[in-house]
Amino acid sequence: MVLFGLSLPERPKLSCRDFPASDRRRGPSHRTRVMDLFLQLLFTGVGIGAVYALVALGFVLIFRATNVVNFAQGEFSMVAAYLMVVFAVDLQWPYWLSFLCALGGMALLGVIFNLGVYYPLRHRSFLPVIIATIGASILMANSVLAIYGPQPQVLEGWFETPGIQLGPVYLDSQYLLIIAVTMVLVVFNYWFFEKTMLGKKLQATSQDKEMASLLGISVSSMIMITFIYSAVLGGLAGILVAPVLFVSIQMGSTIALKAFAATIIGGFGDVAGAIVGGLALGIIETFGAAYISVPYKDGFAFLVLILFLVFRPQGLFGERVAEKA
Amino acid sequence: MKLTRREFAAGLAVGITAPYVIGSAARAQGATIKIGMCVPVTGPAAEQGLWAQNGAKLALAAVNKAGGVLGKQVELVIEDDQTTNPGIVLAFSKLAAQSDIVGFLGSIRSTQVHAMAPDVLKLGKPVMIGGTDPNLTHMGNQWLFRFRPNDSYSGRVIADYGVKTLGKKKWAIVHSTDAFGTAGGKALASALETLGSPAVLDQGYANQSQDFTPVVLAVKQSGADVLGTYFTFENDLGIFARQLRQLGVTIPWVGSPSVVAVSSTKLAGPALFGTFGVADYAEDSSDASKAFGKAYRDAYKTAPDNQSAWPYDAITVLSAAINKAGSTEPAKIREAILALKKFPGAEGEYNFDQNGDGLHGYNVVKNEKGTIVYDKHIDFND
Numbered sequence: 001m002v003l004f005g006l007s008l009p010e011r012p013k014l015s016c017r018d019f020p021a022s023d024r025r026r027g028p029s030h031r032t033r034v035m036d037l038f039l040q041l042l043f044t045g046v047g048i049g050a051v052y053a054l055v056a057l058g059f060v061l062i063f064r065a066t067n068v069v070n071f072a073q074g075e076f077s078m079v080a081a082y083l084m085v086v087f088a089v090d091l092q093w094p095y096w097l098s099f100l101c102a103l104g105g106m107a108l109l110g111v112i113f114n115l116g117v118y119y120p121l122r123h124r125s126f127l128p129v130i131i132a133t134i135g136a137s138i139l140m141a142n143s144v145l146a147i148y149g150p151q152p153q154v155l156e157g158w159f160e161t162p163g164i165q166l167g168p169v170y171l172d173s174q175y176l177l178i179i180a181v182t183m184v185l186v187v188f189n190y191w192f193f194e195k196t197m198l199g200k201k202l203q204a205t206s207q208d209k210e211m212a213s214l215l216g217i218s219v220s221s222m223i224m225i226t227f228i229y230s231a232v233l234g235g236l237a238g239i240l241v242a243p244v245l246f247v248s249i250q251m252g253s254t255i256a257l258k259a260f261a262a263t264i265i266g267g268f269g270d271v272a273g274a275i276v277g278g279l280a281l282g283i284i285e286t287f288g289a290a291y292i293s294v295p296y297k298d299g300f301a302f303l304v305l306i307l308f309l310v311f312r313p314q315g316l317f318g319e320r321v322a323e324k325a
Numbered sequence: 326m327k328l329t330r331r332e333f334a335a336g337l338a339v340g341i342t343a344p345y346v347i348g349s350a351a352r353a354q355g356a357t358i359k360i361g362m363c364v365p366v367t368g369p370a371a372e373q374g375l376w377a378q379n380g381a382k383l384a385l386a387a388v389n390k391a392g393g394v395l396g397k398q399v400e401l402v403i404e405d406d407q408t409t410n411p412g413i414v415l416a417f418s419k420l421a422a423q424s425d426i427v428g429f430l431g432s433i434r435s436t437q438v439h440a441m442a443p444d445v446l447k448l449g450k451p452v453m454i455g456g457t458d459p460n461l462t463h464m465g466n467q468w469l470f471r472f473r474p475n476d477s478y479s480g481r482v483i484a485d486y487g488v489k490t491l492g493k494k495k496w497a498i499v500h501s502t503d504a505f506g507t508a509g510g511k512a513l514a515s516a517l518e519t520l521g522s523p524a525v526l527d528q529g530y531a532n533q534s535q536d537f538t539p540v541v542l543a544v545k546q547s548g549a550d551v552l553g554t555y556f557t558f559e560n561d562l563g564i565f566a567r568q569l570r571q572l573g574v575t576i577p578w579v580g581s582p583s584v585v586a587v588s589s590t591k592l593a594g595p596a597l598f599g600t601f602g603v604a605d606y607a608e609d610s611s612d613a614s615k616a617f618g619k620a621y622r623d624a625y626k627t628a629p630d631n632q633s634a635w636p637y638d639a640i641t642v643l644s645a646a647i648n649k650a651g652s653t654e655p656a657k658i659r660e661a662i663l664a665l666k667k668f669p670g671a672e673g674e675y676n677f678d679q680n681g682d683g684l685h686g687y688n689v690v691k692n693e694k695g696t697i698v699y700d701k702h703i704d705f706n707d
Contacts (some may be wrong), residue, residue: 010681037542037546040538040542040572041538041539041542044536048535048536051535052374116418123517142367145367145371149372149375149409150371150372150374150375150561151372151375151588152372152560152563152588152592153498154591154594164572170572171574172570172571201508209372233678243562244535244564245560246560246563246564246592248560249367249371250369250533251370252562254535255535256531258535286536286538286539289539289540290538290539290542294529294531294543295502295529295530295531295542296531296536297531297539298531298532305595
């Protein structure tokens with residue numbers, strides 16, 4: 001197959017022609033296998049999409065509060081995964097304790113990040129802040145590289161059982177956990193932002209800082225809380241995905257790129273959009289890879305991104321980026 | 326004494342330029358022999374870069390201990406190639422600008438060697454490489470010398486072992502879509518056709534994938550009874566191996582060297598047990614390989630693999646060639662490298678052909694519960 005001048009290997013043979021002739025004659029059996037395949041891909045797509053959604057959520061929260069895209073969001077995931085390796089593998093602490101300590105470490109990183117990167121530049125335009133977040137991401141990646149070395153690390157999952165076979169579909173226990181955590185966070189975020197005073201203060205800050213300040217809300221405290229929450233969310237994503245993707249310096253940037261695309265698809269600035277955008281991206285790239293072309297898997301994700309930017313720049317749920325800017 | 330403005334200006338100019346003039350004169354005389362090395366210190370292959378540096382430094386220590394080169398100590402000048410093509414071009418240009426560097430070590434990644442090759446040709450100094458795309462030594466660049474067997478051999482060895490030793494005929498090929506993976510996949514497909522067992526699936530994937538479910542399902546649905554792979558990055562291989570086993574694919578697997586690399590074995594764990602790999606470096610394949618293995622373990626407290634073995638050989642051979650040539654003149658070094666016959670190295674016995682290929686066969690090894698066990702060596706005369 002030749003596409004855009006590139007010679008590609010043949011796509012995966014997943015059409016009915018690729019099943020044995022005997023299977024094709026047995027129509028229902030063939031249809032069952034196609035359905036099995038579909039369900040397996042759907043599960044994987046939702047699982048990987050949930051990872052993008054978690055990181056995208058961090059992007060959205062910071063953008064809502066500060067009007068700035070935090071390009072170090074992916075590195076939060078990487079740092080948290082390495083903290084887990086330090087606590088759970090190197091120091092042999094219990095998994096739950098390591099988990100809590102890693103999230104605590106991320107909260108601290110959120111504070112440092114806010115004070116060191118955002119706060120000094122808070123009165124400047126968005127561009128210096130964005131560049132500062134890129135610089136911070138490079139600093140974090142290279143700091144971990146210098147401290148821990150380039151070797152990828154193995155982090156075991158939360159469960160001893162790697163997965164369960166549900167009929168024809170294999171459900172990876174780590175992906176199940178990721179999906180469950182994402183669903184819980186959807187509910188939690190709704191409750192937090194809509195039903196609690198702190199959530200409403202955060203929303204007010206994100207919508208109009210001056211008005212929020214006039215109403216007695218401490219804007220700088222709200223922004224600090226947002227950075228802490230985003231760092232913890234990014235860290236949570238990193239810890240959850242580490243047993244699947246291994247712990248490496250690049251893991252954050254790889255996920256963050258897709259999460260950024262998911263944020264735009266869902267609508268920059270919308271919590272529900274981040275979740276839906278992440279899940280949609282995971283499903284689209286998984287099915288695109290399986291049914292059209294594996295080498296162009298990433299291409300599908302970014303093609304969808306381009307289509308959204310051209311035809312619906314505000315994303316599925318969000319307001320127009322131009323308005324926000 | 327009154328100093329005129331002209332004398333002051335002249336004195337200032339001499340003062341500023343003197344250290345450089347004296348320095349360059351000293352460099353021209355050369356207190357040491359310098360070898361440049363482009364290696365990933367950062368980026369996705371930073372880990373492999375560390376192994377490569379370890380191997381090179383081990384060889385350097387041995388060469389210097391034995392008296393050095395042309396009576397001088399050898400010095401390694403390292404530049405980070407960032408695991409990218411622009412990165413290696415930049416790294417090589419920095420090294421090439423240092424006129425006292427007599428030879429270089431390039432990349433183990435074919436795509437990066439392709440990127441730097443035009444500059445190598447322009448510079449006209451010997452560059453040792455580990456990239457295994459067969460084309461690299463067949464594109465008219467006389468300054469590239471390969472220290473690993475190329476993929477025309479690996480494809481033939483994988484096919485030969487799977488078809489003749491394991492008795493498997495229905496092959497699924499999975500390979501990365503970079504220069505290394507594409508060339509390797511083609512070589513394997515071609516070798517299988519020659520043996521009368523054309524592949525039932527030829528599946529490429531992009532490097533740095535987070536999920537291989539579509540690839541694994543394609544293998545599963547193809548009905549293949551044996552799997553041949555060319556993975557560029559161990560991280561990708563680890564994820565693929567785990568998902569392959571989780572989704573119930575248990576067919577025999579014969580892979581390129583990355584399948585038996587130290588990192589892959591560690592990352593994938595039991596998912597790679599029972600797999601076969603072609604390996605340019607196998608510790609039990611020769612006395613020289615055993616000696617390197619022991620020296621490496623003593624120095625770094627970990628097992629070596631091809632990532633460290635080829636730079637070790639590259640430094641050793643380059644140093645031996647310069648000593649044999651009695652000169653650091655590029656053309657004489659080239660002649661001396663090509664004249665080396667039956668030179669024992671960690672990767673095997675070097676017999677350079679006119680294209681610059683030093684090795685002409687592969688070892689077959691097996692992962693037996695995490696231990697890489699040597700099976701046999703297959704060499705080719707063509």
